[in-house]
Amino acid sequence: MFYLQCLIFFLVSSFNVAANVLNAEQKNCSCGYYDTGTENFFTDSIIVYFNETNSLPDTFLAEDYEHKYEKDWNAIYRQGADPANVRFNKSGSLQLFLSPPTKHHLVKGGSIRTRRRDIHHGSFRTFIKSPRRTLPGSAMSMIWQYNETETTELSIMNTNNPSRAWVGTFVNGEFTTRNLGVNFTNALNNSTANRNYTTLSGFLGNGNVDLWEYAEYRMDWTKDYINFYVGGNLTRSVLHKDNKGMPSVPSPFYFKHWSTGNRFSMEGPPNRESVANIGWIRMFFNSSSMTKDARDKFRGRCLLTEACSMNDITLRGSTPYAAQATKKWKQAKSEDPKRMPAVWISVICISLSTFLLVHAFIRRAPWKRKSGPTIHGHPPVSAVESSGPPKNPESNPIQDSNSPFEDPKNPFETPEHVLTSQDSLTLVHPSPGTSVYTGSTPDGPSRTASIRFDSGGTTPCVISPYSSNFNNTLEELHSKGAYTAKHGNAASKNSSGQTNTTFDAQSALPPPRMTAHPPSPRQRVDYLAGLVAMCSILVTVMHFGLTFVPAMIIPGAHEHHQSEHWAQQLIAPFILNQMWLGVFFTTSVRFLVAGYLKNGNMESIAKAAVRRTPRLMIPVTTVALFEYFVIDVGATTYLRYIPSITWSTWPYVTRFETIGHFISGILELIYLIPNAVPQITFNYCTGVLWTIAVQLQGSWLVLIGVIIVYEVKSPWKRMGFYVFALINHWYAQSWGSYLWFGLLLTDLDITYKYKEWLHKRPFAYYPLILSCWICVAAGFAANMIPNWIDFNFLTYENNIHPDPNTGEPYWNTDKAGYPEYYTPRLNGLLFAAGMQAIVELSPTVQWVLSLPFLLVLFPHIFTIYLLHGLVFWSWGSWLMIFMADRNIGYSISVAIVGVTSYMLLFLILPIVTPIIEALGKDTTALVWMTATEKSPPRRRTLFPFPDDLFARREHGDAAGGVARATRER
Ligand SMILES: *[C@@H]1O[C@H](CO)[C@@H](O)[C@H](O)[C@H]1NC(C)=O
Ligand SMILES: *[C@@H]1O[C@H](CO)[C@@H](O)[C@H](O)[C@H]1NC(C)=O
Ligand SMILES: *[C@@H]1O[C@H](CO)[C@@H](O)[C@H](O)[C@H]1NC(C)=O
Numbered sequence: 001m002f003y004l005q006c007l008i009f010f011l012v013s014s015f016n017v018a019a020n021v022l023n024a025e026q027k028n029c030s031c032g033y034y035d036t037g038t039e040n041f042f043t044d045s046i047i048v049y050f051n052e053t054n055s056l057p058d059t060f061l062a063e064d065y066e067h068k069y070e071k072d073w074n075a076i077y078r079q080g081a082d083p084a085n086v087r088f089n090k091s092g093s094l095q096l097f098l099s100p101p102t103k104h105h106l107v108k109g110g111s112i113r114t115r116r117r118d119i120h121h122g123s124f125r126t127f128i129k130s131p132r133r134t135l136p137g138s139a140m141s142m143i144w145q146y147n148e149t150e151t152t153e154l155s156i157m158n159t160n161n162p163s164r165a166w167v168g169t170f171v172n173g174e175f176t177t178r179n180l181g182v183n184f185t186n187a188l189n190n191s192t193a194n195r196n197y198t199t200l201s202g203f204l205g206n207g208n209v210d211l212w213e214y215a216e217y218r219m220d221w222t223k224d225y226i227n228f229y230v231g232g233n234l235t236r237s238v239l240h241k242d243n244k245g246m247p248s249v250p251s252p253f254y255f256k257h258w259s260t261g262n263r264f265s266m267e268g269p270p271n272r273e274s275v276a277n278i279g280w281i282r283m284f285f286n287s288s289s290m291t292k293d294a295r296d297k298f299r300g301r302c303l304l305t306e307a308c309s310m311n312d313i314t315l316r317g318s319t320p321y322a323a324q325a326t327k328k329w330k331q332a333k334s335e336d337p338k339r340m341p342a343v344w345i346s347v348i349c350i351s352l353s354t355f356l357l358v359h360a361f362i363r364r365a366p367w368k369r370k371s372g373p374t375i376h377g378h379p380p381v382s383a384v385e386s387s388g389p390p391k392n393p394e395s396n397p398i399q400d401s402n403s404p405f406e407d408p409k410n411p412f413e414t415p416e417h418v419l420t421s422q423d424s425l426t427l428v429h430p431s432p433g434t435s436v437y438t439g440s441t442p443d444g445p446s447r448t449a450s451i452r453f454d455s456g457g458t459t460p461c462v463i464s465p466y467s468s469n470f471n472n473t474l475e476e477l478h479s480k481g482a483y484t485a486k487h488g489n490a491a492s493k494n495s496s497g498q499t500n501t502t503f504d505a506q507s508a509l510p511p512p513r514m515t516a517h518p519p520s521p522r523q524r525v526d527y528l529a530g531l532v533a534m535c536s537i538l539v540t541v542m543h544f545g546l547t548f549v550p551a552m553i554i555p556g557a558h559e560h561h562q563s564e565h566w567a568q569q570l571i572a573p574f575i576l577n578q579m580w581l582g583v584f585f586t587t588s589v590r591f592l593v594a595g596y597l598k599n600g601n602m603e604s605i606a607k608a609a610v611r612r613t614p615r616l617m618i619p620v621t622t623v624a625l626f627e628y629f630v631i632d633v634g635a636t637t638y639l640r641y642i643p644s645i646t647w648s649t650w651p652y653v654t655r656f657e658t659i660g661h662f663i664s665g666i667l668e669l670i671y672l673i674p675n676a677v678p679q680i681t682f683n684y685c686t687g688v689l690w691t692i693a694v695q696l697q698g699s700w701l702v703l704i705g706v707i708i709v710y711e712v713k714s715p716w717k718r719m720g721f722y723v724f725a726l727i728n729h730w731y732a733q734s735w736g737s738y739l740w741f742g743l744l745l746t747d748l749d750i751t752y753k754y755k756e757w758l759h760k761r762p763f764a765y766y767p768l769i770l771s772c773w774i775c776v777a778a779g780f781a782a783n784m785i786p787n788w789i790d791f792n793f794l795t796y797e798n799n800i801h802p803d804p805n806t807g808e809p810y811w812n813t814d815k816a817g818y819p820e821y822y823t824p825r826l827n828g829l830l831f832a833a834g835m836q837a838i839v840e841l842s843p844t845v846q847w848v849l850s851l852p853f854l855l856v857l858f859p860h861i862f863t864i865y866l867l868h869g870l871v872f873w874s875w876g877s878w879l880m881i882f883m884a885d886r887n888i889g890y891s892i893s894v895a896i897v898g899v900t901s902y903m904l905l906f907l908i909l910p911i912v913t914p915i916i917e918a919l920g921k922d923t924t925a926l927v928w929m930t931a932t933e934k935s936p937p938r939r940r941t942l943f944p945f946p947d948d949l950f951a952r953r954e955h956g957d958a959a960g961g962v963a964r965a966t967r968e969r
Pocket of ligand 2: 249
């Protein structure tokens with residue numbers, strides 16, 4: 001085989017030599033060009049030697065543009081091109097310069113393009129000197145490109161560190177991974193070298209090309225393959241049969257020197273003017289504008305042997321072309337008639353559904369009742385983290401609990417209730433003598449025994465902002481006669497009174513009075529709800545910042561304005577950081593364990609264990625499925641454009657490859673053991689879902705932990721056990737430390753009633769509060785200090801933990817350094833612990849957290865948590881690009897995007913929350929109910945009608961006649 005090739009090679013070369021001799025002067029290559037190595041034949045050519053000209057030949061055009069944005073997840077600079085950057089030098093080359101970036105992140109380079117746009121398959125060869133190694137961070141590229149997907153690129157990139165310089169070869173806008181190219185250093189040893197190919201420069205392509213100097217780069221494009229050659233070596237081959245989407249349409253050809261600061265390709269950009277050189281360009285190609293007639297004529301006229309050789313270095317000049325060749329090629333429109341019926345069916349279905357929904361909405365007229373059905377007062381149990389405790393205070397016991405409608409017999413026995421209020425109530429009323437709140441704890445004499453919770457949480461006043469369900473509850477109870485206000489005052493200042501007459505009695509009761517101790521305590525119990533709501537808002541603000549204003553959050557990110565720097569130094573360490581997440585974890589424990597701590601009844605553990613997973617996972621699955629769909633239809637298309645405007649490469653989302661990946665991602669969330677990032681992170685807008693895995697795993701931890709703790713009776717041993725567990729979890733870098741802390745606080749409260757104890761003893765109370773504040777301050781300080789000095793506590797703390805794989809401390813491994821975002825940190829733990837203790841103990845803080853706007857949000861936090869990323873990344877990114885297109889400045893755009901995104905998010909809440917609640921809360925309640933309750937007795941199918949209901953009809957007339965007839969036959 002090899003010999004055969006050699007033979008052909010020699011035969012053809014000798015033919016070429018003969019031909020060269022014949023046409024030494026100027027060849028007439030009207031019969032096209034032939035390459036003996038690849039056996040490709042092309043009709044047209046563009047050949048330029050820049051040592052023989054002082055101006056850009058007419059076949060090329062120097063480009064002049066400024067991109068308003070780039071379509072690239074990692075481009076934080078925009079490209080521009082300036083004809084002034086295309087220059088000639090005396091040593092005989094075309095120089096393409098790259099200017100340093102402007103302060104608006106525009107990097108102007110030099111770019112030339114063929115006037116012809118009809119280049120359709122060909123062999124493209126150039127002699128290029130890469131950008132210098134001393135001016136790092138740019139790319140010299142040869143590209144043919146029709147649109148985003150129909151494109152092929154060969155880029156010579158010097159990168160920030162010259163030892164990492166490489167030549168990348170990308171088809172169809174592939175992600176620029178290193179394995180798609182070759183390194184300068186080892187490029188030519190590793191490549192699949194095609195050693196028989198003779199480069200123009202005369203050397204055999206057998207390696208040893210210095211890519212910092214002039215080298216030949218070549219791309220061959222036919223309908224079956226695209227081959228890339230570097231210095232005469234074939235380095236990559238893309239076959240059409242493996243890659244159906246291989247570029248296949250006519251396009252213009254570009255040479256450009258550019259940089260977008262993409263950290264996965266050229267890096268940079270250089271901060272001084274940089275240059276790359278082109279020695280010559282030789283392109284042989286077919287033209288799509290050649291008509292079929294012309295082609296046939298061409299075939300008839302020419303023999304292959306009359307073609308010029310592509311390897312002939314004496315060839316000059318370019319094939320003439322018609323104006324037609326400079327027009328952009330247009331895909332013939334193919335109207336697919338099969339689509340229309342589908343479209344019409346969809347339109348009809350959508351209109352019908354819309355009509356029915358609107359009709360139902362109008363008929364039910366939710367706005368006439370104050371508490372619209374759309375807003376349910378359930379606090380999400382969520383996961384979000386949250387949830388547990390807050391929920392109670394808030395409200396409806398029902399909510400997670402299954403309440404009346406789920407479990408009419410025993411509405412208040414559900415563990416959730418239990419968790420509810422008690423805590424808060426007691427807190428509120430430290431002194432027994434004062435009447436506190438009243439909560440209207442509904443418990444009737446008849447059910448006294450079964451009521452384990454203390455009411456405050458359930459009081460209507462607490463609920464007030466989102467009361468609707470609660471009303472139902474009370475109402476139902478009332479009608480069952482199960483309910484009397486034992487404590488006498490049902491505090492119902494609530495807005496909910498409106499509902500119905502049955503409830504009126506309640507609302508008529510005098511408003512609650514409260515009194516407080518050391519400092520006067522808040523009379524409300526909803527501060528925990530407020531805390532969680534505040535945390536979730538802060539988390540959304542942080543994600544907004546990471547997406548649109550990175551310098552506000554990430555130290556060292558590029559700043560648009562000086563103010564971002566100050567925000568990062570002064571605000572971000574306090575409110576925009578990971579620590580707030582910890583609060584979700586510590587607070588969520590309470591609702592799981594409070595019931596058990598109170599009465600030692602295993603049923604509450606069983607109930608929590610059964611319901612926890614579906615309660616979190618059903619809503620998560622639904623929203624993830626929705627996002628799958630939305631991303632698939634392209635709602636987040638524009639997200640990819642915004643990094644060049646916002647300079648943040650943080651946002652990234654892609655569709656699931658298949659439905660199988662979706663299912664696997666969801667299952668993984670259920671079973672994944674932290675700490676690891678679930679795969680679904682990249683298929684979900686903002687990667688918040690990793691906390692769900694932490695929550696779920698944490699549930700099992702605390703449910704078992706609480707059983708052990710409960711059995712340890714002597715207080716000092718119990719506390720010793722907590723310390724032991726906390727230290728172990730901290731050392732293992734497990735989020736368990738947060739959950740143990742939550743358990744400790746719950747235990748202190750429920751078993752030891754520490755709040756009452758403390759409120760009676762100011763000498764213990766104030767020092768404790770002070771030390772909590774110190775913990776919180778220490779947590780903040782760890783974030784602040786690196787802004788001023790070199791020591792980074794977070795990094796230091798991370799490094800002393802053991803690496804799970806080797807047991808070595810991280811110091812000694814590659815993983816040393818700043819902790820990943822999903823790794824728990826000590827300062828976060830201090831903060832979460834201190835914060836929650838303060839919130840439970842300090843009336844002032846409680847007052848702040850009970851501000852109505854936080855309470856209104858509380859029922860929606862799970863929805864906010866799940867959906868904010870989608871809003872920012874679809875609507876926000878689209879709007880950002882929309883405004884960039886209209887030259888609206890960055891600051892104004894971000895302000896508008898921020899305001900409208902939050903408005904949109906808040907508008908969505910009342911619609912989505914009930915759905916999420918119905919899916920999560922109601923379904924899980926149903927699961928528990930069916931699991932624990934005896935099913936009602938089986939009835940005959942026709943109950944309550946007689947069995948012979950139909951049989952009897954037969955004795956009547958027509959129907960009977962038919963039946964009889966049938967029977968007779
Ligand atoms: C220009 O460069 C080419 C190849 O490097 C060489 O063959 C040619 O002779 C040069 N032309 C002139 C006028 O020097
Ligand atoms: C690019 O052009 C091709 C051919 O017309 C078309 O099929 C493809 O959808 C286009 N891609 C984009 C992103 O517009
Ligand atoms: C090229 O170098 C980079 C960095 O030095 C390395 O990660 C990569 O594996 C190398 N690629 C090849 C193909 O050798």
